[in-house]
Amino acid sequence: MIEIENTFAEAFPMKASRLIITALNINWAKKAAQSFCGFATSVIACGCEAGIESELSQKETPDGRPGVSILIFSMSSNELKKQILNRTGQCIMTSPTSAVFSGNNSADKIPLGNSLRYFGDGYQISKFLDNKRFWRIPVMDGEFICEDFAYQMKGIGGGNFLVLGNNIESVLGAVERAVKKMNEVKNVILPFPGGIVRSGSKVGSKYKNLIASTNFEYCPSLRGVTTKSKLNKDTNCVLEIVIDGINREDIELAMKVGISEILNSRIKKGISKISAGNYGGKLGPYLFKLKDLI
Amino acid sequence: MKKIILKAKINFESELNLKNLSKINFEEKIISKINILYDNKEFKLQELFKIQVQKSDKNELIISGTNRNCDYLGWKWKKGTLRIKSDVGSFLGVQMINGKIIAEGSCEHHVGSGMTGGKIFLKSNAYDFVGSPLPGSKIGMNGGLIVINGKAGNFLGLQMRRGVIFVGQDVGNNCCNNMIAGTVILKKSFGDQLGLGMKRGSIILFRKKIKSANFVDSGESQSLFLSLLNNYFLKVLSFKPFSNKDKFIRFVGDIKMDGMGEIFVKKN
Incomplete structure (x- = not known):
């Protein structure tokens, strides 16, 4: 017995955000997500807590490719912004064939492509579809597509x-x-x-x-x-x-x-x-x- | 929610300015207070149109009996659906902000000029200056979507800055000239001087190869943006303009203007 x-x-209130990571196949989408969520176990020393929420089919992603949804939590808005930006730049943008989109909507914006676009050194292209801006940043395997903003929500x-x-x-x-x-x-x-x-x-x-x-x-x-x-x-x-x-x-x-x-x-x-x-x-x-x- | 149906009582032989129709607020009873200009004289709406108001599950204004003399329909349109059952004049959906305009007939010039949002669907043809600046203005279409099932005339997307235009049939000369940004999809043929002076923006072609010296071949492209665009069309219009597996050759220009515009040509 x-x-x-x-x-x-x-439990306690946190600031959260959801990102959708896509890639040529689910294997590479997971690799990018796992890289993003690495060293994100506890806010005690990692700055954020992150993990894979679910796998997404081609019909569930904005670009029609397989993907994963990840959730990121942090104690403050500033820390959440910093962690999302750094991890997206170093872990998702660097991963072959990857793209990243916001998975939620709110009034609190977190710069994503809005800041990462400068990596394009002036060759970046902005596209505005369905009231959302996407950035096309030239990289060595083609283009890294990144939504302009992620959004903060309560967690x-x-x-x-x-x-x-x-x-x-x-x-x-x-x-x-x-x-x-x-x-x-x-x-x-x-x-x-x-x-x-x-x-x-x-x-x-x-x-x-x-x-x-x-x-x-x-x-x-x-x-x-x-x-x-x-x-x-x-x-x-x-x-x-x-x-x-x-x-x-x-x-x-x-x-x-x-x-x-x-x-x-x-x-x-x-x-x-x-x-x-x-x-x-x-x-x-x-x-x-x-x-x-x- | 209301459905307002307007049927023309007369055949309009002079210019009819329908700018004030956009004052219709589906929440309030102001239809009878709207004045419109016909042949430079002011008329009450009910003097020229038979008005019917019905309960509906969505806000919709349906207008029939218009012709090419009826200008400024959907001017600064921002709420609900405007459905036009007949032909319409110039300046349809000019400076449109939001909502939807569906025209079953043909349209004259300046469809969607200076629009910043919303969607315009034309089941037939449009003449010149689709998504272009208004006379005296420097910036053309600045957001939203225009879908033309038929043909379009000259100067489509002139100085276009943002948004998407889709044309199902042929397009005239000087398409996308001085384009600043945005996306134009041309399913069939197009006239001379496509993309002349283009700074940025994307044109997607299906039929004709580029011979202009103003654009350089950048090789085969599998831009993910095209998949994103395809999914956007599937969501909004329930069709995909091309397959996600289609391959495109990418041309870059206008190089004589140091432009970074791009033309995708579908590979056969």
Whole structure:
């Protein structure tokens, strides 16, 4: 029997944007997207959190080629702008056959082609179609097409749940199955490697310059060292899934899908509890109570 | 939402200025207050047209019985659909801002001159200066879409700055002269001096090869912009002007003006 702890995940508001990356085939679209989303696991040190939201068919992209949709989250508008511009310039524009378009609309503009066009050194061409401006920047495999602006929207970061168990094989297997299902939910991303994080953090540290440090309550090796450990003798491993999303409902759905997958799986051996990370309700206004989700 | 139907009571033998028809606000009852100029005399709209107002799921103005003397229809048009069931005079959709104009007959000169947005669909032909500047103005079409199923006359896209023009049949001389930017698609043949003085912009051709010394062959092009354009047409008009797999030769010019315009010619 897997226990659902009577606790909640605590999430906070973020700034978000969606980009559509296309390429000659899905393989190269994914490569560009993965490059963009590399080193974008946590705002603690990456500047943004990003991930692939879904794959898109030829009918779903502006240029009729296969593509992927990615979501990017950051704590401030300025940081979001900086991260999108730098990553698009260095990771998408450099990727063969790629093109990039905005995947959402709002009044808050984020310069994309509007800034990247200068790479064209005066040979760039502007095209205005359907009330949108596109830039054609000459590159060595032809042209890099880039929409003038991406757009900022509201997002929520930090939805999460923890899976506690007896051994790493059992916990990792359960979490992997959950991630696979959660990846099917639209409007959310799981920004950590493979959607899973092992180094859960708490706010602050005994060292002055650190804004985050290890979540000692869930570290098995600190059981007995600290009196605040939340792990019993049989719990030797904890893994976390962090979810960023566009709205509360989709984060709830993703959490529900992930937890249900673990609860309903035939393979439950070695899994003891599902919990969630929070800061006592002091960090963010979005509280996801685990018992309410199931 | 309203459908307003106007039927001409007389045959217009002198110039009829329909500029004031664009004052029709589908939300308010101001139709009866609109005055129009016929033969330089002011008339109430109902004196020259039979007016019918019906409830509808979209705002639409339908006008029939017009002829080549009826100018300035859709002037600064910005809301709803204007459907013209007959021929129409010059300056159709001039300085249009938004909305849609559908003309089932032919049009005279200056269709869409100075328009900045919206869509004009002509099921038949148009004469000269489509998407060109108004007399005395320096900049032509500045946004929006013009689709002509029939033929178009001379000076199409003159000094055009933005937007898209599609012509299904032949086009006259001096097409896209001094073009600043924008996109023109010509499905059939075109006259002399295409793209003369072109600074930027794109022309897409299907029939005739370029022989002008003003343009240089830049080789085969598989610009992604063409796919983007194709998808735009599919979304707006439910057809693609060409296949995404079609190959094009790209010409660049007008080199005598240091221009960076481009002409795509479909490879057979």
